[in-house]
Amino acid sequence: MRVLALVLILAALAARIASASAEEAFVTNQLSDDLMVVDLATARSVATIPIGGKPAGVAVTADGRFAYVTSPDAKAVTVVDAATRQVAGRIEVGGGPLGIAVAPDGKTVYVADWYAAAVRVIDTASRSVTASIAVGASPSGLAVTGDGKLLLSADRDDDSVSVVDTATRERKAVIKVGTRPFGVTIDAEGKRAYTANVGSNDVSVIDIATGAEIARVPVGMRPYAVALTQGRGFVTDQYGGTVSVFDVATLKPVKRINVGDYPEGINATADGKRVIVACWESNTLDIIDATELKVIGEVKTGDGPRAFGAFLRRTE
Amino acid sequence: MRKTIGRAIAGVAVLAVAGMALSAAWAHGPTRQKVRESMEINAPAAKVWAVIGNFQDMSWLPPVAKTEGEKGNEIGATRRLTLTGGGIVDEELYKFDAAAMTYSYRITAVDVKVLPVNNYSSTLTVTPSADGKGATLEWAGAFYRGFPNNDPPPELSDEASVKAVKGLYQTGLEALKKKIESGS
Numbered sequence: 001m002r003v004l005a006l007v008l009i010l011a012a013l014a015a016r017i018a019s020a021s022a023e024e025a026f027v028t029n030q031l032s033d034d035l036m037v038v039d040l041a042t043a044r045s046v047a048t049i050p051i052g053g054k055p056a057g058v059a060v061t062a063d064g065r066f067a068y069v070t071s072p073d074a075k076a077v078t079v080v081d082a083a084t085r086q087v088a089g090r091i092e093v094g095g096g097p098l099g100i101a102v103a104p105d106g107k108t109v110y111v112a113d114w115y116a117a118a119v120r121v122i123d124t125a126s127r128s129v130t131a132s133i134a135v136g137a138s139p140s141g142l143a144v145t146g147d148g149k150l151l152l153s154a155d156r157d158d159d160s161v162s163v164v165d166t167a168t169r170e171r172k173a174v175i176k177v178g179t180r181p182f183g184v185t186i187d188a189e190g191k192r193a194y195t196a197n198v199g200s201n202d203v204s205v206i207d208i209a210t211g212a213e214i215a216r217v218p219v220g221m222r223p224y225a226v227a228l229t230q231g232r233g234f235v236t237d238q239y240g241g242t243v244s245v246f247d248v249a250t251l252k253p254v255k256r257i258n259v260g261d262y263p264e265g266i267n268a269t270a271d272g273k274r275v276i277v278a279c280w281e282s283n284t285l286d287i288i289d290a291t292e293l294k295v296i297g298e299v300k301t302g303d304g305p306r307a308f309g310a311f312l313r314r315t316e
Numbered sequence: 317m318r319k320t321i322g323r324a325i326a327g328v329a330v331l332a333v334a335g336m337a338l339s340a341a342w343a344h345g346p347t348r349q350k351v352r353e354s355m356e357i358n359a360p361a362a363k364v365w366a367v368i369g370n371f372q373d374m375s376w377l378p379p380v381a382k383t384e385g386e387k388g389n390e391i392g393a394t395r396r397l398t399l400t401g402g403g404i405v406d407e408e409l410y411k412f413d414a415a416a417m418t419y420s421y422r423i424t425a426v427d428v429k430v431l432p433v434n435n436y437s438s439t440l441t442v443t444p445s446a447d448g449k450g451a452t453l454e455w456a457g458a459f460y461r462g463f464p465n466n467d468p469p470p471e472l473s474d475e476a477s478v479k480a481v482k483g484l485y486q487t488g489l490e491a492l493k494k495k496i497e498s499g500s
Contacts, residue, residue: 030347030348031347031349031350054346054347056346056347072346072347073346073347095466096346096466098346114346115465115466138343157343221410239410239411239420239422239437262348262458280348280458281350281456281458303350304347304348304350
């Protein structure tokens with residue numbers, strides 16, 4: 001009887017661990033023109049969804065229902081039903097859609113037009129572009145604060161970040177950062193933002209409330225994007241083939257982890273234990289243990305994975 | 317007075333052109349392209365490395381007439397390739413590992429008429445064969461198309477950039493194989 005109880009407890013515990021890490025990665029394989037779904041618990045590919053138009057950016061809704069994917073060559077955003085793995089719709093946005101972010105309530109999607117100084121606003125109910133927000137040149141990464149009130153756009157060719165009030169859809173501040181910011185990531189508290197500066201090989205640390213850059217952290221060559229977990233920042237260094245780790249309290253470099261070639265999209269899992277990296281050149285999705293700071297798994301992807309945006313989906 | 321104004325205007329024009337050149341070097345299309353070519357060479361890896369392992373000498377690549385540069389094989393070393401047709405390519409070394417027989421460099425300046433690419437980086441790696449008698453040289457490139465904006469003309473499209481780089485790599489690898497195997 002005691003043994004049985006113990007077995008049941010162990011089984012329940014195992015189920016809890018499994019559900020805590022029940023998460024999927026939605027990876028844009030730009031050169032093979034599809035979106036692949038990777039189950040992170042088993043580190044296996046579970047679906048491949050044809051997209052077309054050289055998909056690059058991706059944003060999964062907080063409730064996990066949809067993944068929105070940008071296709072710059074098709075000038076469109078594809079709506080994917082995340083659970084059924086089916087294309088649910090396609091929204092013509094024009095220009096060169098690249099960076100993408102979805103509001104926490106899932107009602108609005110923001111798309112950066114790489115060739116114009118503008119962010120297009122999509123109403124997800126009608127699946128149409130309903131507004132346009134003027135930002136700086138070559139907007140790249142986008143991020144929305146947890147309360148949904150602010151949208152940040154990394155305006156690459158202006159070396160700055162635009163802060164947009166999502167209620168008025170107007171730019172309320174411009175923050176100068178390092179050279180050629182690409183990815184932008186906001187912390188869970190909505191206090192700080194971090195940009196990966198491709199041209200100056202560093203990360204700008206922004207205080208959102210004061211609208212000022214408060215520090216620069218040196219990283220590897222040609223940084224692409226930043227993920228945050230366990231009090232640390234994880235930065236993909238495209239030319240370096242590394243993930244640079246820094247301490248968000250001291251803003252000092254901690255370590256560089258060797259990953260696949262040309263690492264690009266990077267996200268931390270919801271439980272904070274893993275960091276997932278899409279390696280464009282080596283066609284792999286690398287899984288980093290966020291405590292041990294080493295690669296603990298690798299999944300084969302299609303050709304040219306970018307996964308630029310919030311590409312992880314919670315399934316529990 | 318007129319001369320001064322003329323000079324001032326010329327100065328502004330030069331600055332404007334410099335500014336354009338700078339932004340052109342950074343702006344790029346939405347899709348990075350990949351080319352990976354390799355060649356088996358009937359010579360020990362060390363011999364292949366001896367030919368390609370000096371960043372300051374790219375004479376093994378047929379269109380290269382002259383290599384001039386600074387800082388040898390140090391990280392950050394630069395070189396200027398002058399091609400037989402007069403084209404110029406400026407490059408910078410950013411990875412170099414003699415033990416692993418590999419290095420990576422990037423193009424810092426090139427006219428798209430010479431090579432229709434932007435943000436080009438490339439890696440050469442020599443791998444010994446299992447019996448040590450032969451070697452494989454791999455040349456991998458990552459780059460964006462020559463046209464930085466939307467809707468590129470055909471000669472500056474994604475396809476045109478891949479075709480040009482693939483052609484360059486195949487020509488280079490074949491010439492190198494011939495050079496080494498003939499003992500010259």
